[in-house]
Amino acid sequence: MALRFYGSGAAAVFAPLESLSRSELVARRLTDAIALGLLPDAEQLPGEADLAGIFGVSTTTIREALSSLRLRGLIDTRRGRGGGSFVRAQQTISTEIVRDRLDELSLADLRDLGDHYSAIAGTAARLAAERATPEDVDRLTGVCDALEHAEGAGARRRADAQFHIEVAATAQSTRLYRAEVSLQAEVGTLLWLAFGDDDSHRLTVQSCREVVAAIDRGDSAAARAAAEERVADSTTRLIDLRLTLED
């Protein structure tokens, strides 16, 4: 097969679809959801057959994924009536998961994640500035207020994720919204590892307000710059944290 015109870029088209097994992918998705607080403590997971339907995989794959979650203490499985798999989300487990994940990534990987995230968040903010109505700005302001008043790492993380999702929705882009959600799932936990304390929370709120102010002025360049700076700042903190793991 000749791939003359597209050069080596075309190789990406024919690259393997996923390097992880399906059960690892399912386990990772559920792990991230638990660590992110999307699946709260004590929440009952859907049954094996339902999960298989949701993820589009076999029940054997689901069983493997659940068994790895169980081994890591992330779920409890009870038999019999009223049984099922229940989330066990303690803060310490969450932090451990994230540290393990961080340890698997090189400094260049983290920089690259930051670059990708910056492309999505920056473009979403630019387009939001072009496309926001006064009602959209009111909604974004409301999300900033909720973020400011959020107490505790879990609530702050969710409010922050909500802010990013609302910006992508204000950009009127289904794709940027989906990219944002999958980045939240992939890097949200990592980025949050370096956040959550009161000082960084204040900075987060301040940078969200800057993005909204630029969107309100219809200043797309400033909205993009503010969003990119925010991602750059989170990435730097995360890389600093990664460096301390080497000590």
Added chain:
Amino acid sequence: MSEQVTEPVAPGIAAIQQLVGTVAGEAFGLATRIADEVTEVFNEREAVRRTDLAGVGAMVLPALADPEGRIQGAGYVAAVDALADSRWWLEWFMLRNGSPERLIVDTDPRGENFYDYESLPWYDVPRNTSRRHITGPYVDYLCTDDYTLTFTVPVLVGGRFTGVAGADLKVFAFEKAVLPRLRASNHTMAIVNAQGRVVLSNSARHVSGTLLRSPDSTSYPIGDLPLALVDLPVRKS
């Protein structure tokens, strides 16, 4: 926002007005039938419970199953405290991967993912204005997970706001229905909503979702819908 034309319009424009009226009428028609059904339930009973709303599903499911239909989802969203057995409630059905299912959201305000719909425009505008409303196009990440238009009407029982009834249309379904007629008009035009957001246009520079910030062009009302047909400036090369 712009100069409105009440003169007789060109046949191409009249055809677009009529077609948009028909497509929107399909969604508003279903919403109105649901509202009537719910109103009847409220009139018949002292206290309405979730199980009394079975008529909504019976009305929506055939509409979702209709292969000719464009409706992506529809139902009734109860006003807070309107029902006797749940403060917040959505009796809403939608197509997901081609099959109808009931939308399940967290209606417990203490829940982590509580779906607080009171401030959302498709609920808030009909409540505040007592008028029907078209929300969107918008990224509906809570329900259809797609680019959506939501048509809602207030459910008023003896003058009291009891929630909204509504129907969702994917922007793509609207586009499929209307774009051929828009293309055939020989005008460069956009259909815009009350906020000036383009619902659909036949110009690559004003695709669905963009805001029209130069409202000094001629606009044509579309029936009594909160939509208008606007002549777009032709870019000179």
